[in-house]
Amino acid sequence: HFTRESFDQAHTRTGQGACLRLDYDVESPHSAFNGFWMKMGTLDATLARSLIIWVRSDERVGGAARVKVELKTANESGATYLENITGEWTRFVIPLDEFNIADLSTLSEFVLVFEDHSTQPKEGILYLDDLSIE
Numbered sequence: 001h002f003t004r005e006s007f008d009q010a011h012t013r014t015g016q017g018a019c020l021r022l023d024y025d026v027e028s029p030h031s032a033f034n035g036f037w038m039k040m041g042t043l044d045a046t047l048a049r050s051l052i053i054w055v056r057s058d059e060r061v062g063g064a065a066r067v068k069v070e071l072k073t074a075n076e077s078g079a080t081y082l083e084n085i086t087g088e089w090t091r092f093v094i095p096l097d098e099f100n101i102a103d104l105s106t107l108s109e110f111v112l113v114f115e116d117h118s119t120q121p122k123e124g125i126l127y128l129d130d131l132s133i134e
Helices: none
Strands: 002-010 020-024 034-043 048-056 065-070 079-085 090-095 109-115 123-133
Touching: 002 034, 020 034, 048 065, 048 079, 109 123
Parallel strands: none
Antiparallel strands: 002 020, 020 123, 034 109, 048 090, 048 123, 065 079, 065 109
């Protein structure tokens, strides 16, 4: 079980720069999960309304039709799911209310979790580009 992260210049949304590539595998007869996490320092998101992220799967190896997204502070965490991810770049706008975090003044982590019981397919590649909190 693994998630391997890398920067990919060949599959970016705009054809410039690099996107984040996550190769993952949660295929297991036992309970398994893994993922990617990113520290955000201490981001004050009290005036923000949404987490915005561009996502696509690699259709050659299947795509993550569903993946868990978490936001965390020092004292709270909340989660929701991205669903219907395809091989085309899709802009997901997730209202921050969905994370049920009372105090958004100290966001500290963004996490993607691949769970064996909910991620489909169980192995594949996920690309992320242009993550923002607005």
